[in-house]
Amino acid sequence: MQGYILKVQKVKDEDCLVTILSSHKQIKCYRFYGARHSIITQGFKLDFELIESKAFLPHLRSTMHLGFSWLIDREKLLIWQNFMRLLADHLRDVEDSDEFYFELVESCAKKFHRQNPIRVILEAYAKILKFEGRLHLDNYCFICDNPLSDEISLGRAFLAAHPICINKYILNKDDIMKFLSTGSTAHLDDNTIKSLYLILLEGF
Ligand SMILES: [Zn+2]
Incomplete structure (x- = not known):
């Protein structure tokens, strides 16, 4: 299987809980520490296998990072990891995720090489708002309900308000x-x- 590593949480010793976004699912799995296991890094695309466990989360095995050339650019990697973290928080209670999210992440990863990464993420977020029906383009302040003027400020989910x-x-x-x-x-x-x-x- 393949997916993007949205989140890596250390648990005990060097074991970790890993959240992966694949094409239709958000997968939570467990990674046992092993000196010969390759490293799992948040944000990377991953090729992997899952070993089902009756008692617990599936175990993550046979992993291989799939590279993008821009991942060695520290600034781009940090922006990308922020995007992954925001997406993980946003989808935290979702198990069967719409293919939309995986496809969006794929298209962003391809654009990161040539385009300004912050612009790529902002444009992706506008798509998310539209897809989820949360795009508000009305001319009213979400705080006081009065009409907006030419200058506005934005809150979370890019809701518009009077600056004051x-x-x-x-x-x-x-x-x-x-x-x-x-x-x-x-x-x-x-x-x-x-x-x-x-x-x-x-x-988000
Ligand atoms: Zn207002």
Whole structure:
């Protein structure tokens, strides 16, 4: 099987719990420590086998990291691992995951080599909001329910509010609505991108 390593949690000694996103499932499995076992790193794509265990989680075996050339770029790897962590938290109670999520991660991994990684992740998140029916493009503040003006701020899930209602970075409403409705960040400058990324890090 193949999948992306969303999360690695150390348990006892050097054993760990590993969460993997495969095409239709989120798999939680157990990795026993062994000096000759290859290392499991969050964010990598993995080829693996599962050994079912009646009493406990399946055991992770015969693993092999499948590389992307950009994984040696420390800055890109950290951004990617943040994306994996956010996705793991978001899908934590989901066992049978829609293929949408795996396909999205695959397409992001392919884009990471050439494109700005923060833009790739923001554009992926706009797709997630749309797919899950959580995209709000209405002209009302989610805090006070009054109409928005040209300047807005965003809360979690990119919900729009008056800057004074939420006390966050001030953003241009038209730019943000264009981003959310098209899923493209091409018209946004780098400062706006950074602000959106910081909001995203608060959680999906
Ligand atoms: Zn308001």
